[in-house]
Amino acid sequence: MTTVDISLPLSHIPVSESAHPGLGLKNRKILIVADDRAKVRSLCEILRPAGYAVSDVNSGEAVMDSYAQFDPDLLLLDVALPGVHAFEICRYLKNLRGPDAATVIFIASRSEPAEVVDGLAAGGVDYISRPFREMEVLARIRVHLLNRLRLAQLHKEDKAKSRLLCMTAHDLRNPLVSVRALSHLLRGGAAGAVTPDQRDLLDTIYDASQSMLDMVTELLDRSVLDAGELKLTLQPASLAALVVSCVKLNNATATQKNSTIVLECGALPEQLPLDAPKVRQVLNNVLGNALKFSPPGSTITVATAMTATECTVAIRDQGPGVRASERDRLFKDFSRASARPTAGESSTGLGLSISYKIMQAHAGSIRVENLPGGGAEFRLVFPFAG
Amino acid sequence: MKLTGKILVVDDEAHIRKFVTLFIQSLGDLTVLQAANGLEAREIYERERPNLVLLDVNMPRVDGLQTLRSLKELDPHCTVLMLTSLVNRQTVEECLRLGALGYLRKDNPPDEMIAQLRRILTTALAPSPPKVA
Numbered sequence: 001m002t003t004v005d006i007s008l009p010l011s012h013i014p015v016s017e018s019a020h021p022g023l024g025l026k027n028r029k030i031l032i033v034a035d036d037r038a039k040v041r042s043l044c045e046i047l048r049p050a051g052y053a054v055s056d057v058n059s060g061e062a063v064m065d066s067y068a069q070f071d072p073d074l075l076l077l078d079v080a081l082p083g084v085h086a087f088e089i090c091r092y093l094k095n096l097r098g099p100d101a102a103t104v105i106f107i108a109s110r111s112e113p114a115e116v117v118d119g120l121a122a123g124g125v126d127y128i129s130r131p132f133r134e135m136e137v138l139a140r141i142r143v144h145l146l147n148r149l150r151l152a153q154l155h156k157e158d159k160a161k162s163r164l165l166c167m168t169a170h171d172l173r174n175p176l177v178s179v180r181a182l183s184h185l186l187r188g189g190a191a192g193a194v195t196p197d198q199r200d201l202l203d204t205i206y207d208a209s210q211s212m213l214d215m216v217t218e219l220l221d222r223s224v225l226d227a228g229e230l231k232l233t234l235q236p237a238s239l240a241a242l243v244v245s246c247v248k249l250n251n252a253t254a255t256q257k258n259s260t261i262v263l264e265c266g267a268l269p270e271q272l273p274l275d276a277p278k279v280r281q282v283l284n285n286v287l288g289n290a291l292k293f294s295p296p297g298s299t300i301t302v303a304t305a306m307t308a309t310e311c312t313v314a315i316r317d318q319g320p321g322v323r324a325s326e327r328d329r330l331f332k333d334f335s336r337a338s339a340r341p342t343a344g345e346s347s348t349g350l351g352l353s354i355s356y357k358i359m360q361a362h363a364g365s366i367r368v369e370n371l372p373g374g375g376a377e378f379r380l381v382f383p384f385a386g
Numbered sequence: 387m388k389l390t391g392k393i394l395v396v397d398d399e400a401h402i403r404k405f406v407t408l409f410i411q412s413l414g415d416l417t418v419l420q421a422a423n424g425l426e427a428r429e430i431y432e433r434e435r436p437n438l439v440l441l442d443v444n445m446p447r448v449d450g451l452q453t454l455r456s457l458k459e460l461d462p463h464c465t466v467l468m469l470t471s472l473v474n475r476q477t478v479e480e481c482l483r484l485g486a487l488g489y490l491r492k493d494n495p496p497d498e499m500i501a502q503l504r505r506i507l508t509t510a511l512a513p514s515p516p517k518v519a
Contacts, residue, residue, distance in 0.1 A: 173471055177493045178401035184496035185408050213493070220472070233475070 025051065028145055031070050032056040033063050033089070034078035034107060039130065043076060043107075046134045047141075060084030067093070067102070074145060076128070078107040079119070087122040094123035099155070103144050166223035172216045180209040218350040221281075232278060232361050236271035239279070239382065240304060243313055246283040247302055253291050259298045261287070266305035272382055278358045282366070285351040286315050286378045293319035294375070306384060310364075313380045321370040330368060331356035389414030389504075391511040392434060396420075396427040396453065397442040397469060402492060406440060406469070409500050413507060424448030428456050431464065438510045439466045440490065443477055451477060454484050465510050 030047055034040050035058040047054045057066040060083045067075075075093070077086045090104045104124040108115070116127060125144050128137050187194060187202035194202065247263050254261050290300045298318035305312050322330060331352050352366075359366045364382040371377055393410055395418055397403045407418040419434055421427040425448060431439065439457060443450035450468060457464050468481045468489040478489050487510070490502055 170472070173493060174399055174402055177471070178399070178405050181405035181409070181496050181499075182401070185405065185412075190408055190412065 024149055025142065025145055027051065027053050028074070029053045029055070029070060029072040030074045030076060030141070031063075031066060031072035031102070032076045032078075033058075033060070033081060033086070034076070035059060035081060036078065039078065039107060039132075042132055043137070046132060046137050050138055052141075060086070060089050063089055064093075072102045073148060074103045074105065074141060076105055076107055077124070079115070080107075080109055087119055087124075090119070090122040090124050099151075103148050105140065105144060162223045165219060169216050169220035169223060173213065173220070176209050176213045176216060180206055180213060183209065218354065221354045222350045230357060230361055232275040232358075234273040234275055234362075237274040237276040237279075238268075238270060239272050239274065239311055239313070240265065240268040242274070242276060242280055242283060243302060243304055246280060246287055249284065250287045250291060253288070254300065257291060257294075257296045257298075259291060259294060259296060259300060261291075261300045261302060264301060264303040266303060268304050268306055268311055269384060272311060272384065274362065274382070275358075279362070282355040282358050282380060283313065285355050286366075286380065289351065290315050290317035290319070290378070293317060295319075309384060311382045311384045314377050315380075316371060316375060316377045318375040321374060321376045322368050327368060331366065389416055389507050389511055391437040391507070392417045392419065393507075394419045394421060394427065394430055394434070394436040394439045396422075396424070396439060396445075396450075398422055398445045399442075402442070402469075406492065409496070409503055410507070412500065413504050416507070424450075424453030424456065427453050428460060431457055432460060435461075437465065438507065439464060440469050441466050441486075442469045443481065443489075444471065451480060451484070454481055454486055458485050467506060467510075 030052050032040050032043050032054065034043075034056065040056045040058075044054050044056070055066065055070045055072070057063050060081050075090075077090060079086045081089075086106060090106075093101050093104070101123075105126045105128060106119045106124050108119075108127045108129045119127065125147075126140050128140060183202050183205040185191070187199050187206065243265075244263065247261050251261055287300070287302065291298075294300060294317045300318070301314075301316040303314045303316070305314070356366055359380060362382060364380065367379050367381070369377050369379070393416055395403050395406050395410070397406065400422070403420045403422070407420065410416050410418050419430050419436060421430050423445060427439070427441070430436075441450050441453055441457075445453070448456075454466055454468070457466060462485075466486045468478065468486050469492050470478065470489050471491070471493050481489065487506070490499065490506070492499065494502065
């Protein structure tokens with residue numbers, strides 16, 4: 001990554017890009033949105049000699065056309081613009097273009113604190129005001145453009161890292177599959193009789209490779225999601241049948257921990273548009289966690305219900321609950337909470353973030369609340385149009 | 387019924403070929419041939435005419451899809467089962483369209499995979515019914 005020192009004192013900031021090459025600011029495009037010609041002229045006089053490509057537009061109504069044509073890196077947006085308010089333009093632009101939208105600096109004649117706050121809340125990053133002081137205007141623009149470049153660079157690197165993670169996880173899977181399969185064959189006597197001690201060692205190899213395989217699969221899911229490749233195939237499916245099958249599947253794990261899963265089947269619509277394998281993944285993840293984090297001998301309750309607008313699956317455990325300070329980051333990547341599995345089970349801290357993305361992609365949600373008597377309730381909500 | 391026949395396992399990873407071979411051999415009196423890439427697969431197929439081909443989807447250079455095409459060109463009646471790790475629906479659909487019998491997840495738990503192999507081989511290796519004159 002290119003690191004750029006932006007901590008230069010103002011007096012050392014070069015006016016012309018050619019005096020300070022390599023920052024990537026030369027010919028960066030700035031669109032001035034103002035109907036006051038004097039403002040436009042004086043800004044052009046400052047910006048053009050500094051090596052920026054400058055264009056201008058005199059109304060809020062015309063700004064999107066100019067934006068599309070000119071594709072600016074930065075907008076200087078006059079708060080005194082007649083017609084559509086500058087903050088509205090900024091908000092619209094940020095909603096439309098997301099993180100790729102041009103950086104917005106407002107041109108203000110006076111800076112009332114409330115107005116400043118509103119402008120920053122609308123997505124602007126700074127203000128400049130008249131009389132324009134050349135050094136200050138250039139310094140502010142320079143800082144914000146450099147931040148923009150850095151952010152773009154970070155996004156690019158983040159994507160590259162996701163790709164690398166995806167490839168690594170993918171390449172690690174097959175050898176693990178083989179270690180698991182070969183230890184399975186060995187312990188089954190495929191290469192001759194095994195003693196109880198050898199069998200015990202082979203069981204350990206088998207379990208360790210299984211647990212690594214689960215972790216690598218989660219990593220892979222996560223990196224696929226990061227690369228924006230979460231594609232749902234929505235088909236009418238029965239949520240109730242999915243819940244029942246996941247409860248059955250997890251019953252084996254529950255039995256090992258002497259725990260019980262109780263299913264309280266409330267009414268659910270016969271069919272919902274779902275990506276069944278992905279929803280199964282979410283259910284298995286949340287149910288798996290409930291078992292993992294509850295002490296042996298616990299009762300996990302899975303309850304389904306529906307209203308006129310949504311269907312819910314609530315999974316209640318008897319674990320330590322989720323600390324208030326951890327609730328917000330629980331659904332973020334690698335965010336293992338302070339709670340630990342109670343029987344040494346493995347966890348990458350990715351399962352819930354994957355579940356979160358899958359639920360979001362279904363226009364649904366996943367939330368967690370602590371239960372008054374202890375334990376936590378994870379609630380999966382699917383929208384339902386009557 | 388003891389299974390008999392000749393199976394060709396095509397996968398670029400030797401360890402995968404090894405365990406798939408052992409899984410198959412645990413099911414009966416089966417001869418397993420191995421190929422590490424699509425070109426080798428075509429050569430062995432031409433020479434040995436196996437009853438069934440287990441073909442990895444994701445291989446470098448000549449991938450499973452291309453190999454499937456080439457095998458079907460050689461013998462339109464060849465029985466091919468795709469081996470996959472993670473299911474890429476599009477690729478699998480394309481393989482089915484090209485005449486593959488189906489697909490088998492090599493990352494399924496061993497017991498499950500052996501049971502699936504037993505079902506598939508029982509059908510694929512069953513003697514064809516006598517032709518009515």
